[in-house]
Amino acid sequence: MTLLNVDAIDVYYGDFQALYGITLNVKQGETLAIIGANGAGKSTLMKAVAGLMTPASGSITFNGSDVTKLPSYKRVPMGIALTPEGRRIFPSLTVEENLLVGGYSKRTGPWNLASIYDAFPLVADRKDRVGLNLSGGEQQAVAIGRALMSNPDLLLLDEVSLGLAPVVVEQIYAAMPKITNAGTTVLLVEQDVNQALKIADRVQCMLEGRTVLEGTAQSLTRDQIASAYFGI
Amino acid sequence: MGWLNAVVQGVLLGGLYALLAAGLSLMFGVMRIVNLAHGVLAVVAAYMGYFLVDKLHWSAFLTLIVVIPAMAGIGYVLQLGLLNPALGRGGLAPILVTFGLAVVITNLLQQFFSADTHSIQTGTIATDSIHITDDISIGVFSLLTFVVGVVVIAGLQMYLSRTRGGRAMRATSDDKDAAQLMGIDNKRIYAKATAIALGIVGLAGVFLGMRTQFSPTAGDATLIFAFEAVIIGGLGSLWGTLIGGMVLGVAQAVGAQINPAYGILIGNLVFLAILAFRPTGLLQKAVNS
Amino acid sequence: MSIAENLKVKRATKSSWAGLVIAIVVVALLAMGPYTFGRGMQQNLVILFSLIVLGTMWNLLAGYGGMVSIGQQAYIGIGAYGLVYIADTLGIDPFIAVPIAVIIAGIFSLPISFLAFRLSGGYFAIGTWVIAEVVKLIVEQMDVLGAGSGVSFMALTTLSPGRRIAYVYWLSLIAVVIAVAVTYLLMRSRLGLGFTAIRDDAVAAGSLGVRVTRSKRIVYVVSGMGCALAGAMIAANTLRVQPESIFSVQWSAYMIFIVVIGGIGTIEGPIVGAIVFFALQQWLSDFGVWYLVILGLLAIIITLLLPRGIWGLISGNGRIRLFPVGYRIANPLEKFALIKPAATPEE
Numbered sequence: 001m002t003l004l005n006v007d008a009i010d011v012y013y014g015d016f017q018a019l020y021g022i023t024l025n026v027k028q029g030e031t032l033a034i035i036g037a038n039g040a041g042k043s044t045l046m047k048a049v050a051g052l053m054t055p056a057s058g059s060i061t062f063n064g065s066d067v068t069k070l071p072s073y074k075r076v077p078m079g080i081a082l083t084p085e086g087r088r089i090f091p092s093l094t095v096e097e098n099l100l101v102g103g104y105s106k107r108t109g110p111w112n113l114a115s116i117y118d119a120f121p122l123v124a125d126r127k128d129r130v131g132l133n134l135s136g137g138e139q140q141a142v143a144i145g146r147a148l149m150s151n152p153d154l155l156l157l158d159e160v161s162l163g164l165a166p167v168v169v170e171q172i173y174a175a176m177p178k179i180t181n182a183g184t185t186v187l188l189v190e191q192d193v194n195q196a197l198k199i200a201d202r203v204q205c206m207l208e209g210r211t212v213l214e215g216t217a218q219s220l221t222r223d224q225i226a227s228a229y230f231g232i
Numbered sequence: 233m234g235w236l237n238a239v240v241q242g243v244l245l246g247g248l249y250a251l252l253a254a255g256l257s258l259m260f261g262v263m264r265i266v267n268l269a270h271g272v273l274a275v276v277a278a279y280m281g282y283f284l285v286d287k288l289h290w291s292a293f294l295t296l297i298v299v300i301p302a303m304a305g306i307g308y309v310l311q312l313g314l315l316n317p318a319l320g321r322g323g324l325a326p327i328l329v330t331f332g333l334a335v336v337i338t339n340l341l342q343q344f345f346s347a348d349t350h351s352i353q354t355g356t357i358a359t360d361s362i363h364i365t366d367d368i369s370i371g372v373f374s375l376l377t378f379v380v381g382v383v384v385i386a387g388l389q390m391y392l393s394r395t396r397g398g399r400a401m402r403a404t405s406d407d408k409d410a411a412q413l414m415g416i417d418n419k420r421i422y423a424k425a426t427a428i429a430l431g432i433v434g435l436a437g438v439f440l441g442m443r444t445q446f447s448p449t450a451g452d453a454t455l456i457f458a459f460e461a462v463i464i465g466g467l468g469s470l471w472g473t474l475i476g477g478m479v480l481g482v483a484q485a486v487g488a489q490i491n492p493a494y495g496i497l498i499g500n501l502v503f504l505a506i507l508a509f510r511p512t513g514l515l516q517k518a519v520n521s
Numbered sequence: 522m523s524i525a526e527n528l529k530v531k532r533a534t535k536s537s538w539a540g541l542v543i544a545i546v547v548v549a550l551l552a553m554g555p556y557t558f559g560r561g562m563q564q565n566l567v568i569l570f571s572l573i574v575l576g577t578m579w580n581l582l583a584g585y586g587g588m589v590s591i592g593q594q595a596y597i598g599i600g601a602y603g604l605v606y607i608a609d610t611l612g613i614d615p616f617i618a619v620p621i622a623v624i625i626a627g628i629f630s631l632p633i634s635f636l637a638f639r640l641s642g643g644y645f646a647i648g649t650w651v652i653a654e655v656v657k658l659i660v661e662q663m664d665v666l667g668a669g670s671g672v673s674f675m676a677l678t679t680l681s682p683g684r685r686i687a688y689v690y691w692l693s694l695i696a697v698v699i700a701v702a703v704t705y706l707l708m709r710s711r712l713g714l715g716f717t718a719i720r721d722d723a724v725a726a727g728s729l730g731v732r733v734t735r736s737k738r739i740v741y742v743v744s745g746m747g748c749a750l751a752g753a754m755i756a757a758n759t760l761r762v763q764p765e766s767i768f769s770v771q772w773s774a775y776m777i778f779i780v781v782i783g784g785i786g787t788i789e790g791p792i793v794g795a796i797v798f799f800a801l802q803q804w805l806s807d808f809g810v811w812y813l814v815i816l817g818l819l820a821i822i823i824t825l826l827l828p829r830g831i832w833g834l835i836s837g838n839g840r841i842r843l844f845p846v847g848y849r850i851a852n853p854l855e856k857f858a859l860i861k862p863a864a865t866p867e868e
Contacts, residue, residue, distance in 0.1 A: 050413060076415030088410035090403045101403045104396065105415035131406075150415060266643020268591070317825050327589045327643045328781055328824045335774045336817035339810040452770060456654065459647040463640070497658040500651055504636060507648070511639040 003028045003185050004049065004154055009058030009068075011041075011048050018044040020209045021058065026154065031186040033200035033217075035193050037229060041209040042189040043085050046158045049187065050082035051075045063153065077105045079153035083160070087143040089131035095142050096127040102149030109151030110182045116145040119178045122171065137168035144172070148179065155179065157188040161195055173199060193225060207231045234367040235489060242485030244370065246461075246478030247378030248443065250385055251436040253458035253465075255429030257473045258388065260462070262405045262425040265315060265326045269334040271455025273430060276337060277303050277437025278446050279345060281352045292354040292442055300434040307430030311423040319422075334451065341448035349445040352438065377439050384432055385474045391428075392470075401425055453496070460503040466513025475514055479506075551694055555687035563690045567758045569799045570693040571751045574700040575772065576779035576791030576798075578747035581704050583777075584786035585716045586740040589642075591773040592649025593748045595633070595656045598767040599626045600749025601756035602666055608676035610665070615676045619692065619753045626749030627742050634741045638734065650770060657768035671763030674756050689757045696750050703743065705788055712736055774813065781820045784830030793832045 004026040011019040018041045026032045034042050047053040049060060051072030059068045067075055072082075081102075090098050099113060117124035120141045126134060134142065140160060147155055161169040169192070176199050180186060190196040196203060197217050205213040205228040213220070213228035256270045267273075280299045284290040314333070318325040360372040392398035401421055404411040408418040440446065440454065457480060465476025480499050487498025506513070554563055575597070583589050603622030608615040633652055640648040661669045677685045707713055715736050718726035726733060756762050775798065783794020798816065805812035823830055 052409070052413075071412065071417075073412040073415050073417045076413065082413050084410060084413060088407055088413070090406040090410065092406050093399065093402060097399055097402075100396070101399050101411070101414050101416075104400055146414070260643075264642070266647065268643065268646065314821065314825070321825060321828060323587070323642065324583065324589055324785070325824050325828075327646055328777065329821050330643075331589075331591065331646070331774070331777060332781075332817045332821040332824070335778075336814050336821070339813045339817070342810050343814075455647065456651055459644065460651065463644065463648075467644075493662065497655065497662075500655045500658070503651060504655065507636055507639050 001028045002026070003063060004187065005061040006045075006049065007059045007061070009048060009055035009060065011044050011053055011055050013044075018209055019048070019055070022206070022209070022211060023058075024204055024211070024214075026185055026187055028153075029180075029183060029185055030201045031180055031188070031199055033196035033203050034187070034189045034206060035191070035196050035203060035225070035229065036206035038191070039208070040206040042206055043158055044209075045206070046082060046085075046156050046187075046189055049154075050080060050084075050156055052082075052084075076150055076152075077107065079107065079151075080156065081147035081150045081152035081154070082156040083140075083143040083147045083158060085158045085162075087136075087139040089134060089139045089142055089146075091132040092130060094128050094130050095123060095134070095138075098131055098142055098146050099123075099127075099149050102146030105150045107151040111148040111151050113149075116148060119175050120145050137164050137172070140164060140168075140172055141175075144175070144179075148184075152184060154185045154187060157186060157190075159189055159191065161190065161192045169195065193229070205229060235486065237368045238485040238489040239482050240368055240370065241374065242482030243478050244374040244378045244481070245485060246474070246481030247374075247381030248436070248439060249381075249457050249461045249477030249480055250474040251377070251381040251432065251439065251477075252454055253461040253473045253477055254385055254388060254470065255432045255436070256455075256458045257462050257467075257470060258425055258429045258432075261468055262401050263315075263319065263422050265319070265330070267429075268327065268330040268455065269337060269451075270330075270433065270458060271453070272334045272337045272341075272448075272451030273303070273306075274433050274437035274440055274454050274458075275341065275446055275448065275451040276306075277434040278352065278441030278450075279341060279350070280434075281438040281441050282350050285352050286350075292352050292438075295352075296435060296438055299438050300431045303434030303437070304427040304431035307426040307428075307433075308423045310430070311426035312419065315426065316419050316422060334455075338448050338451060345448065347447055347449075349447045350441075351445045352441040354442045358442070373443065377443065380435070380439065381477070382474065384435065385470050388428070388432070389470050397424065457499070460499065463513060464503055464506050469513070472513055479514070548694065548698060552691070554694070555683075555690055560683065560686045563686050564758060565803075567690055567693045567754060569795060570697045571754045571758070572775065572779060572795040572799055573697050573792055574693075574747060574751040574754070575776045576783065576795045577697075577700045577704050577788075578744045578751070579773075579776035580780045580785060580787075580791045581707070581740055581747070582744040584780060584790070585708055585713065586737050586744075587716075587719065588737060588741065589646045589777075590637075590649040590744075591646045591770060591777070592637075592651070592653035593744065593776060594768050594770060594772040595649075595653035596626045596630060596745040596748035597752035597755065597772055598653075598656060598660065598762075598764070599629055600752030601762045601767050602660065602672070602752075603749065604753040604756050605672050605674045605676075605762055606666065609672070609674065615757070616688075616692070618676075619750070619757075622753050623746045623749045626752075627746040630742045630745030631738075633745075634738050637741070638737070650773070653768055653770070657764050660768070661764050667762075669764060671761060671767075674760045674762065677757060678760070689754070692757065693754045696754055700747050700750065701788060701792070703747070707740070707743065708788070712739060716740075774817075778816045778820045780830075781823055782816070782830055784832030785828070787829075787832055787836075789836070790830050790832040793835070794830065797831060 002025050006022060006024045008021040008023050009019055010017060010021060022045060034045060036042050044053065048055055051070055054069055059066060062078060062080060067078065090101065093101065099116060122138060122141050123145050126138055160172060173195055200217050202216050203214065203220060204211055205225060207228065213224060252274055256267060259265050259267050277299050280302060281292065281295040284295040284298060285292055314329055315326060318329040354373065357373050361369045362372065363369045392402060400416050403414065404416060404418045404421045411418055460480050461477035462473050464479050465472030479502065483502035484495045484499040488495030554566065579593060600622050603625050604615065604618050607613050607618035607621050637645060637649050637652060660666050666672060715726065719733055752767065779794035779798045780791050782797055783792065784790025801812050801816060805815065827833065
């Protein structure tokens with residue numbers, strides 16, 4: 001069953017067009033990775049799905065209802081959660097408060113403070129620390145935990161590995177199976193192609209606002225991805 | 233009347249200033265709006281109380297059950313109707329809009345209630361006092377105001393740190409766009425914050441009206457004293473606001489002890505001295521945004 | 522060939538040359554005022570002139586410098602009291618006393634700026650008000666300045682009323698020309714360019730070497746001096762200075778309404794605003810304080826719906842500039858689209 005259907009959306013920043021008729025489908029329970037170079041429009045796509053940007057044309061359907069023009073705060077109760085670019089942890093709130101705010105929409109499901117602490121021991125260790133005093137990796141883990149607190153049907157992960165040490169990236173990705181095994185559908189944006197291929201069921205590669213390649217993670221070859229990635 | 237008595241009265245007066253300042257502090261904390269109509273809105277509440285007591289013969293404290301919700305409602309509508317649009321208009325707009333509002337309300341009060349002074353009659357509580365020593369006696373009403381001020385500050389602090397709504401307010405204050413990604417509608421949160429702020433203003437305004445004579449222009453001094461309490465205490469700290477109110481109250485009371493004409497001047501000078509030598513206020517918040 | 526070689530940058534436009542000619546003609550005609558207008562008319566025009574000076578100075582502060590003050594009445598009072606004290610008590614010629622009073626206001630404003638600049642935004646606004654209140658409360662304690670009841674301005678009463686009113690009229694007209702010219706020249710200078718940069722992005726401007734605080738301080742001091750000039754005009758016109766009225770926050774309300782209604786951030790706006798304000802004040806004078814209610818509502822509506830004010834409406838959102846302070850490209854090449862609208866992600 002299709003959970004998210006993005007149909008031919010165009011998105012602009014002022015006069016600059018960032019997305020050209022992007023279409024994608026995410027099935028219930030699947031993990032789709034969007035890969036592509038800087039400026040390919042990956043984060044813009046995430047923003048459009050989360051409701052931070054409104055497409056000029058095309059539509060976005062989630063769980064059967066049209067959400068194209070819905071503001072982000074109305075999408076959260078429907079089951080869409082985003083860990084934004086730059087993590088955006090609330091700096092004056094403690095880690096635990098950040099998580100509690102993540103659960104503001106009161107959706108129920110497998111995720112609560114206890115299960116987040118269980119899945120991310122790093123977060124449990126830092127629960128009384130304020131957001132301002134977290135390292136990049138800690139922030140990323142809290143950001144994912146915070147998004148999970150809304151028990152989303154669709155989790156959007158934007159550039160999880162950006163700016164983090166490889167060992168930290170490994171730690172964070174180690175928790176991914178727990179998320180997908182809980183039944184959560186994941187749409188992630190990643191520049192690190194290897195990480196993306198490891199956890200994704202399917203991969204969609206973007207270049208300059210357009211989809212240039214898509215397929216299951218197993219079916220795509222390195223060369224195909226490399227040429228799509230760099231547009232050569 | 234000795235110096236010690238002046239200090240005691242000043243501390244108690246600080247409770248009223250803290251009460252008047254709490255809403256100003258909250259609105260700035262949540263949405264970085266400095267509401268220049270804050271003072272005159274307290275005076276509006278005082279006039280509401282006056283109207284209910286003088287014309288409808290309610291008892292003074294009973295008016296609170298009408299005035300507080302009415303002011304909160306005004307706050308909610310004000311935020312949705314005027315201040316949220318102003319926030320989208322850049323840095324100067326909220327200042328200009330709230331200033332314009334202050335002038336409009338002040339002059340409307342002048343039209344309807346004249347420039348004469350009024351006060352809210354409270355009966356014997358206004359004059360009852362507790363004898364401590366030969367030099368010091370504490371007015372029952374002053375003490376009550378102080379206690380209410382402390383309770384309100386404590387309650388507001390609890391609300392912000394312990395409840396779902398309070399956390400949402402702090403999160404919105406930190407990063408309103410990220411808050412939206414948590415399902416928080418920041419415009420509603422702002423409206424709620426202003427409703428709470430003006431509810432407290434309603435309480436403070438009625439107490440102000442019970443304590444002193446007021447006229448339509450009383451909002452000017454009210455805004456200034458509330459502002460001084462906030463800055464003396466340090467931005468972003470509610471307990472700081474309480475301490476700021478007490479420092480201001482003591483400065484004014486001691487100044488008035490030197491010469492009745494000096495009270496407000498000394499209060500202002502103490503404020504300027506703190507601004508000059510400790511611009512972050514007495515109680516500085518650890519996290520500065 | 523680069524884009525830059527194709528573009529001609531210029532400051533003056535046809536409308537600005539027209540503006541200069543119109544300004545000279547209007548000032549020349551107004552200078553004949555004492556020969557054509559009655560005394561009452563002249564005194565009314567002095568009030569209008571002082572409102573133009575005040576509006577222009579407040580606009581310099583807020584429209585260009587980004588600082589909303591509600592305490593400029595401190596300098597109005599210093600200018601008024603300064604003139605009276607210097608001319609009456611020290612016996613200096615009133616027309617020399619005016620510039621001295623203005624300089625004194627400038628000297629006061631410098632240390633005050635260090636205090637006020639510790640606050641920003643709305644708190645800066647209230648802070649300036651507190652400072653104005655402190656100045657008032659101190660003046661009220663000074664017997665030499667008449668304490669709470671104020672002073673009368675005597676120096677000019679040796680002149681015949683017709684002559685006195687004419688002199689004050691001319692002085693005020695000169696004050697308007699100075700205030701507008703100083704603002705215009707300041708905003709055309711490097712300082713003005715810096716402010717445009719600060720308004721667009723204070724942090725970036727700072728990193729590019731725009732001295733943000735120093736620029737703001739210059740504007741604050743100049744604005745204080747201009748308000749003192751207006752204060753001196755008001756004292757010379759009314760011959761009486763009282764602390765409660767000369768230090769009233771009402772002046773700030775007037776200034777804000779004039780600038781917001783006329784059009785903030787333009788030279789022309791405060792002039793238009795002062796005329797509208799003055800007309801409404803006269804027209805509605807029989808209805809008590811209703812004119813302030815109407816002006817206040819108008820200011821709120823304009824802030825929210827018409828941020829460029831009445832002048833913005835007249836000039837077609839800045840296409841006509843009588844006093845251009847910016848640079849414009851003489852032959853914009855549309856296809857290069859040099860300036861793109863900023864990205865506005867959905868709130």
